[in-house]
Amino acid sequence: MSAVRISTADGQAVTVTSTGEAIPAWATRYLGAWWTAEPVTDIAGTVVSGDVDADELRELTAVVTASSPASTEYAGAEMLHTRDDTMVTAAQPAEGLAYRWDANWQLLRIVGTDETQVAAAVARLTREVFRAKLLAEDWAILHASAVTDEDGATYLTLGGKGAGKTTTAFALARTGLAMLANDRVFARVDDTGTVRVLPWPSAAAIGFGLLDALDLYETVRVRLASGEQMHPTQHQTVTDALLAGRRTPLWKANGKGELKPQFFPDQLTSWLGIPLATQGHVAGILFPQITPGAAPRLIESARGVQDDDFFNAATEDRYPDIFGLQPEPRAHTTLREHLADLSHQGLVMNHDTAANATVLKEAVGRLTA
Incomplete structure (x- = not known):
């Protein structure tokens, strides 16, 4: 078991756990730059637990689809979800993800088949748990x-x-x-x-024009060309444009908003x-x-x-x-x-x-x- 405790400067904390190291490491990278992240051995308080587990994914998805679930768009993808007293079970079939929140145990479980997808979901939902804690304290x-x-x-x-x-x-x-x-x-x-x-x-999403104006475009292009990776939410056309040195802004298919480099x-x-x-x-x-x-x-x-x-x-x-x-x-x-x-x-x-x-x-x- 690998675990890391994420804390704000105001003292709120959430523990991220996984059977491997990659998912807590992702949470550390995503949340620890602005908050703090420390490896721990004691698992206490609110916990967000994530793993690659195809069997558990099938089990949780079956629970959701068998119960006439509600449907809501979440983080750009459909999420099916059902509530049973203090427990919420959800699935995003297109993303290969499933979730279960147990309010009594203060435990959010996230499973999937792709490690990056699971890690991103864990970081995103850990932030949502922090949002709840901070809003409850009048932030x-x-x-x-x-x-x-x-x-x-x-x-x-x-x-x-x-x-x-x-x-x-x-x-x-x-x-x-x-x-x-x-x-x-x-x-x-x-x-x-x-x-x-x-x-x-x-x-952080930064448009091509702003990157160029700040004289940072070439720095990003060289880093990317050397094999370093940017945030996985970055659209492939943006990556291709950066590698080719193209600086003309790209737009979403619906024309509503620019496709930007993601850091x-x-x-x-x-x-x-x-x-x-x-x-x-x-x-x-x-x-x-x-x-x-x-x-x-x-x-x-x-x-x-x-x-x-x-x-x-x-x-x-x-x-x-x-x-x-x-x-x-x-x-x-x-x-x-x-x-x-x-x-x-x-x-x-x-x-x-x-x-x-x-x-x-x-x-x-x-x-x-």
Whole structure:
């Protein structure tokens, strides 16, 4: 038995177990860069257990299909699921995966026939267990990017799709700040009135244009050409384009969204030279907008914190709460009020990386003045 305990900087913990070493190692790589991961011999608390086991996969799948299951899309694939008192059993036949959550034992079992598929599912569901633990302790999930200085002062970036949250985070990280989030972040007001933030570990998706603008495209191409692997969710056409040196953005078949290079969290540091932060306290908020052809500059922004900046059950379309892990939603009124009281700065950016970096430094300076 191999086991690793994953812990947040706030103290929440989940143990990942397997009969082999590969699945806990994957969890360590995926979650340990932003949280912490330590090998353990004592199996305690909430456990996520994963193995390659064709027999157990057939058994659990049979339980699901024999019971008129509900059907929900989960992580891009159909999931069939059924509930029996405190136990939820689920299967994703197309992915070769099956699951069983026992609330009484606080045990989530995941089995399949492909080690990578099982490992990815274990990491994903371990993160969902952490989500439940953190939300139960009044943390919220913001749709934001975040960077942190060496003292923990954190600068959130809020905005709608295409506003420049990811661009802002990577541009500021290239100036020496540590990245805490590129898309989602946990936030909570502590007893002193400080807004604390924790990372949401995930693969990082960076478009061809941004990679090129940050002068990182060639670094990625060379690494990939040397035989190193990127995150398995990366589409093969993206891999082919990188290997061929093509920089033109690729689009999903339905035209809704770009197909982007996908990085493991640790590759942000080892490949791209970007340090990661494990926690911070919010010092200010940036509200960017990207306007091609416009001169980068600071502006007054009346946007403020909006409902769309908070993830909830209604907006979480990729990872719905199949297993009933999540607590009842909260309004997070105190967090909203404290975020609204923080320093904030609007800015306009274009596709000129150097000019954007200059105005971003100026914006952060305004927040700390």
